[in-house]
Amino acid sequence: MANMAQAVRMALHVGEEHLGVKDIFGQDVGAPLGGVFTATQGLKTAWNTPLDERGIIGCAMGIAMTGDRCVAEIQFCDYIFNTVDLLKIAGNTLWVSHGNYNMPLVVKTPVGAGIRGSVYHSHSFDAWATRLPGWKVVMPSNPLDAYGLMLSAIEDPNPVLFLEPKALLRVRGEELLPGEPSDERELKAMIDAPLGDRSKWKPRWPKLDETFRVPIGKAKITREGDRATVVSYGRMLTLCNRAADELKAEGCAVEVIDLRSLYPYDWQTVRASILKTKRVLFVNEDTEVTNFGEHLSYRVTQELFYDILARPRLLAGKNVPGVGLHPNYEDSSVPQYKEIVEEIRALIAEVP
Amino acid sequence: MSVTKKTLKAPAKGLPLPKELLLQMLDLMIKSRVLEERLIKIYKAGESYFWIGGPGEEAWGVPLGLLVNKGRGHKHDYLHLHYRCSPTLVAMGMPMIDSVRIMMNRATDTSTGGKNFSNHFCYPEWNVTPVSSPIEVQYQMAIGTAWAQRRENKANTKTKGVTIVTGGDAGSAEGDFASCLVWSSRKGYELPILITVQNNKWGISTAYEGQHGEKSVADRGKAFNMRTEVINGNDPIETYIKLKEILEYIRREGKPVLLEATTSRLYGHSSASGASPIPEVDCNREFSMRLMEWGLITEKEIAAITERYETEAREAQELARTEPVPQPEDIWKHIYANNENADWRKF
Numbered sequence: 001m002a003n004m005a006q007a008v009r010m011a012l013h014v015g016e017e018h019l020g021v022k023d024i025f026g027q028d029v030g031a032p033l034g035g036v037f038t039a040t041q042g043l044k045t046a047w048n049t050p051l052d053e054r055g056i057i058g059c060a061m062g063i064a065m066t067g068d069r070c071v072a073e074i075q076f077c078d079y080i081f082n083t084v085d086l087l088k089i090a091g092n093t094l095w096v097s098h099g100n101y102n103m104p105l106v107v108k109t110p111v112g113a114g115i116r117g118s119v120y121h122s123h124s125f126d127a128w129a130t131r132l133p134g135w136k137v138v139m140p141s142n143p144l145d146a147y148g149l150m151l152s153a154i155e156d157p158n159p160v161l162f163l164e165p166k167a168l169l170r171v172r173g174e175e176l177l178p179g180e181p182s183d184e185r186e187l188k189a190m191i192d193a194p195l196g197d198r199s200k201w202k203p204r205w206p207k208l209d210e211t212f213r214v215p216i217g218k219a220k221i222t223r224e225g226d227r228a229t230v231v232s233y234g235r236m237l238t239l240c241n242r243a244a245d246e247l248k249a250e251g252c253a254v255e256v257i258d259l260r261s262l263y264p265y266d267w268q269t270v271r272a273s274i275l276k277t278k279r280v281l282f283v284n285e286d287t288e289v290t291n292f293g294e295h296l297s298y299r300v301t302q303e304l305f306y307d308i309l310a311r312p313r314l315l316a317g318k319n320v321p322g323v324g325l326h327p328n329y330e331d332s333s334v335p336q337y338k339e340i341v342e343e344i345r346a347l348i349a350e351v352p
Numbered sequence: 353m354s355v356t357k358k359t360l361k362a363p364a365k366g367l368p369l370p371k372e373l374l375l376q377m378l379d380l381m382i383k384s385r386v387l388e389e390r391l392i393k394i395y396k397a398g399e400s401y402f403w404i405g406g407p408g409e410e411a412w413g414v415p416l417g418l419l420v421n422k423g424r425g426h427k428h429d430y431l432h433l434h435y436r437c438s439p440t441l442v443a444m445g446m447p448m449i450d451s452v453r454i455m456m457n458r459a460t461d462t463s464t465g466g467k468n469f470s471n472h473f474c475y476p477e478w479n480v481t482p483v484s485s486p487i488e489v490q491y492q493m494a495i496g497t498a499w500a501q502r503r504e505n506k507a508n509t510k511t512k513g514v515t516i517v518t519g520g521d522a523g524s525a526e527g528d529f530a531s532c533l534v535w536s537s538r539k540g541y542e543l544p545i546l547i548t549v550q551n552n553k554w555g556i557s558t559a560y561e562g563q564h565g566e567k568s569v570a571d572r573g574k575a576f577n578m579r580t581e582v583i584n585g586n587d588p589i590e591t592y593i594k595l596k597e598i599l600e601y602i603r604r605e606g607k608p609v610l611l612e613a614t615t616s617r618l619y620g621h622s623s624a625s626g627a628s629p630i631p632e633v634d635c636n637r638e639f640s641m642r643l644m645e646w647g648l649i650t651e652k653e654i655a656a657i658t659e660r661y662e663t664e665a666r667e668a669q670e671l672a673r674t675e676p677v678p679q680p681e682d683i684w685k686h687i688y689a690n691n692e693n694a695d696w697r698k699f
């Protein structure tokens with residue numbers, strides 16, 4: 001099975017071949033490295049930019065203004081913050097120009113903790129991202145969704161922020177991408193750049209199904225259950241799945257929803273599940289104050305208040321300035337597996 | 353106009369540019385000035401919330417507007433302008449009513465739909481990308497259109513579109529200006545871009561001297577091995593001749609140029625500082641006097657042109673008054689392409 005970095009790479013290749021992508025760029029994105037997480041290795045339109053995040057976003061916006069398709073990378077979302085006003089403009093250009101200028105661009109960036117990345121390789125960006133009207137925001141939790149969401153993002157006429165849970169980029173999926181060779185060693189030999197001299201290396205791309213898409217705005221129920229609903233995305237989603245499996249073994253079926261798209265989000269799927277289970281927990285690792293999960297739980301109280309049996313809960317990162325390197329710092333800052341299990345148990349145990 | 357004595361003498365060496373062009377430039381400079389003065393009147397009459405614009409930049413902006421390769425797509429020039437570029441748009445053929453509609457935030461304003469301040473133009477059919485208020489961000493986006501043009505120019509040698517970006521002197525302190533220099537001049541990846549600075553010697557109230565150690569902003573280009581120029585942006589003849597040659601150079605060589613034009617700010621920064629006349633070099637006045645001295649036009653003819661444009665501008669205001677305004681539900685339009693729903697209440 002492909003890992004997420006390979007899946008993104010293959011989607012970008014399909015983008016170059018079939019969806020008109022003319023430029024894939026960012027710091028160390030081109031040869032020889034192909035991205036610090038290898039997600040852009042071997043791509044024919046990939047190139048290295050100056051070490052200038054504002055330039056990267058501005059360049060992507062200019063390319064998009066010509067109608068050409070591009071995918072820009074910010075090496076770590078920790079370094080996207082100095083571009084926020086440009087992201088605002090990318091999101092408001094169509095609106096402020098009264099429908100005159102589309103911004104069909106994709107910005108991909110690794111997010112979140114989970115690799116002992118210390119203060120400046122552990123930031124999350126999902127809460128910030130959902131405060132950028134005009135953007136679509138997606139975050140896959142597995143390689144297949146990464147492949148399908150990237151293709152949808154490239155095709156979308158709007159700016160799309162593609163958040164890559166960095167701790168999952170090297171994790172293999174449980175499902176094959178359509179057309180992917182079933183032997184992962186074969187895939188590696190085909191598309192992973194060799195160590196050492198790469199100047200003569202060329203990837204051999206597998207014939208993937210280029211029509212496969214994961215539509216933006218559609219969530220996925222990853223565990224079915226009726227005792228409670230857990231809504232998450234990215235790395236936290238994988239922990240929620242595990243928690244549901246543990247509880248299932250005890251005879252307690254919890255429904256887990258992978259939101260996949262943060263904006264626009266699939267309220268209908270979330271709503272239907274909450275109406276069934278009457279209890280909901282939102283989980284993500286961005287800091288907890290003005291967190292995206294707060295918007296979702298607010299909406300639950302506004303629209304489903306008289307249908308639910310417990311107060312909606314949010315488990316998110318502590319509102320501290322960063323994720324410290326020592327495990328005691330990281331583990332106390334971002335939600336941990338055990339906390340998720342405990343929070344679900346408490347949610348189910350709550351008596352109205 | 354205060355010139356009464358006419359020498360009726362052409363310059364000794366003949367006219368520096370064809371007579372028709374000189375007269376056309378003066379005509380457009382007057383048109384642009386009259387338009388801006390009308391916008392100021394609209395502001396002062398309480399029919400708008402704010403004015404910012406380009407009176408004092410006509411001698412720079414009109415030649416630019418006449419020289420751009422106007423059209424849509426990579427083959428044509430991309431313009432990343434700021435809020436003082438009315439002369440360029442007027443020279444490109446923008447009707448006065450367009451500017452008045454922005455000023456009066458009408459629903460008929462095709463640039464912003466009544467959302468943005470005066471002179472925040474947007475003309476996709478002419479590659480005029482949306483003018484945006486944050487200072488200097490246009491220098492970042494210009495990198496992208498120039499990059500796309502470089503790619504297409506290489507693929508098709510007949511295609512020679514270039515990117516042109518404008519902004520003020522104070523704004524050049526932003527990192528975005530440095531980004532533009534860095535990205536435009538990378539060895540082997542030089543961009544077909546004209547990076548310009550209109551130096552009116554002021555930020556809002558901060559003088560050039562207090563902000564800059566460099567003698568001229570253009571000098572900064574030297575460190576990036578790019579061609580640099582400082583021109584008198586109050587002289588439309590010098591501007592036209594130099595700009596023409598520089599644009600030809602960029603089209604031919606595919607390389608960047610950093611050009612600084614000295615200009616005036618004849619009504620101050622904006623309505624926030626009163627929008628009242630400031631005694632600085634007035635390029636319209638100087639150019640009028642020159643063309644009168646050369647016997648190309650009379651004071652009476654200039655007065656007639658001015659009056660014609662004043663009538664056009666006043667009628668534009670009267671028309672705009674009768675036009676519809678944006679509606680409350682319009683806030684949800686154009687957030688996503690094809691008016692896809694962006695209201696979470698309807699997800």
Ligand SMILES: Cc1ncc(C[n+]2csc(CCOP(=O)(O)OP(=O)(O)O)c2C)c(N)n1
Binds near residue numbers: 522524
């Ligand atoms: C990023 C940003 N900072 C501050 C402002 C407020 N502001 C508007 S115009 C201006 C001065 C700009 O001076 P300059 O670049 O010289 O251009 P000029 O207005 O003189 O033509 C300032 C500070 C702004 N619009 N954007």
